Amino acid sequence: MLTVTRLKTSLIGPIDLSLEPGSCTTVSGPSGAGKSLFLRAITDLDESAGTVSLNGRTKDDYPAPLWRKKIAYVPAESGWWAEKVRDHFVDSPDLPALLASVGLQEALSWEVSRLSTGERQRLALVRALQLDPQVLLLDEPTSALDPASVAQVEALLKTRVASGNAILLVTHDPEQPARLNAIPRRMVSGRLLQDQHQRAAQ
Amino acid sequence: MTGYQVLSYWDILAASVFLILNAVFSISLNLGLTRSLIVSALRMTVQLLLVGLILKAIFFAGSLLWTLLAAAVMVAFAGREVWARQNRRLKGLWGPGLGTAAMLIAGGLITLYGLAGPIRPDPVWSPQYALPLFGMVLGNTMTGVSLGLDTLHTALAKGRREVEAQLLLGRTRWEATRPAARQALRSGFTPIINSMAATGVVSLPGMMTGQILSGVDPQQAVKYQLLIMFLLGGSTGLGVLGATFCSLWRLTDTRHRLRLDRLSGETT
Structure with missing residues (x-):
């Protein structure tokens, strides 16, 4: 579905990676390895x-702009350009259900300045899901969440995978790849290490 | 016209008595302002005496070439000033170039329009009209452009996350930078709007005061002032709009990325 070939910037790469529809891949590695830059x-x-x-x-x-709608990226810290939460969302019929799925059905009338980091993370995810992307790039989407919210978000991500999305997720939680049935990859110094499958095949 | 009172250099010296008194106070109260007060007063004196000499020579020569040359020097100084007043600047030639070009185009167009349209001196480029008019237009445009660019660059550098959040939702570079652009335009337009609102109530504009002092009928002076204010407003608006959108265009690219790498860091 998504194929990355010899991707290189001044700071990272070259990186090769392929994501299949209905699959989840996680990237972990030390801070500064270039995961967000990737x-x-x-x-x-x-x-x-x-x-x-x-x-x-x-x-x-x-x-x-169209590319970014199809390949939605949610950074670790998202930007909020208006005062009200409502002004960051499109008024679509699926919005209430999406908000409810992360436990924030009331949040639309809140002010951004009062949101906690965890609330911002979940709202940013909902905002990206509203684009109905084919691929989701998520940078530590559950780093500031309590265990119950982590479970909610992971359940939501699994439904997206089941419906055919490909997810690439950066995480520092060693248990998260297993919980998401994900292919775990490691990134060090701007390069992806070979994954276990490839290593086994060689 | 009823003529005007001719000033001698002794009259000027007499007028400076109170400024010198201020310097004496500053010394006796140990305010530490003496130096800057005296330096800026002397600087002003030298600058104005020189400008008087130069303008007299240019008026006397009545040459288009010298008039254009004087205008070019004014633009260069204004461009330097716009560059110096920005906390963060575009890198490379864009830094000094963009503000200068915006002022040259906006100020030049408006000055030509004013000269060829309503004022109509003979010849149209007559330095006695063209240079003071261009100076006023340029000065006001300079204030607007430097405020607009400074605000825009600060807003983008500090608001990177907000701009990129909108880009990530599939918005174009123009949509995503609209809040920053609005802020920049507002601060660029504020001085001219304020000065239009206060003119005549709080202060009599310098040019009008000058004309009245030199014996022109106040109603005539008011007409001139209105004409000038409209030209200043037009030029400031054009300059601020042009500079802001051109800088936005430079600080984003066709792949709708925010290109802060084209902006210098904060100058201290």
Whole structure:
């Protein structure tokens, strides 16, 4: 579905990676390894060399805004440009259900300045899911959540995987890949280490 | 016209008595302002005496070339000032170039329009009209452009996360930077709006005061002042809009990325 070939920026790479529809891949590794930069390069927020393609069409075949709707990236800390939570969301019919699935059905009328870090994380995820993307790039989406909320978010992610999305998720939680049935990958010094499957095959 | 009272250099010296008195107070109260007060007063004196000489020579020569040259020097100084007043600047030639170009185009167009349209001196570029008019237009445009660019660059550098959040939701670079652009335009327009609102109530504008002092009928002076204010407003608006959107264009790219790498760090 998403194919990354020799992706390189001035700070990371080259990186090769392939995501299948209905699969989840996690990336872990020390801070500063370039995990966030990798996601930024895929979503084309940073300049990069190499190719990233979605179902056979490269990112340069798409206008950048359309690409970012198909490959939704949720950074570790999202930006909020208006005062009210409501102003950051499109009024779509699926919004109440999405908010309820992360336990924040009341949040639309709140003010952004009063949100906790964990609330911001979950709202940013909902905001991205509203785009109905094919691929989700998530940077530590559960780092500030209590265990009950982590379970809620992970359940939500599993339904997205079941419906055919591909997810690439950065995490520092060693248990999370297993809980998400994910393919675990490690990133060190701007490069992805070979995964266990490839190593076993060699 | 009823003529005007000619001033001698002794009259000027007499007028400076109170400024010198201020310096004496500053010394006796140990305010530490003496130096800067005296230096800026002397600087002003030298600058204005020189400008008087130069303007007299240019008026006397009545040459288009010298008039254009004087205008070019004014633009260069204004460009330097806009550059110096920004906390964060565009890197490379864009830094000094963008503000200067915006002022040159906006100020030049408006000045030509004012000269060829309503004022109509003979010849149209007559330095006695063109240079003071261009100076006023340039000065006001300079204030607007430097405020606009400074606000825009600070807003983008500090609001990177907010801009990128909108880009990530599939919005274009123009949509995502709209809050920053609005802030920049507002602060660029504020001085000229304020000065239009206060003109005539709080202060009599310098040019009008000058004309009245030199014997022009107040109603004529008011007409001139209105004309000038409209030209200043037009030029400031054009300059601020042009500079802000051009800088936004430079600080984003066709892949709708925010390019803060094209902006210098904070200058201290």
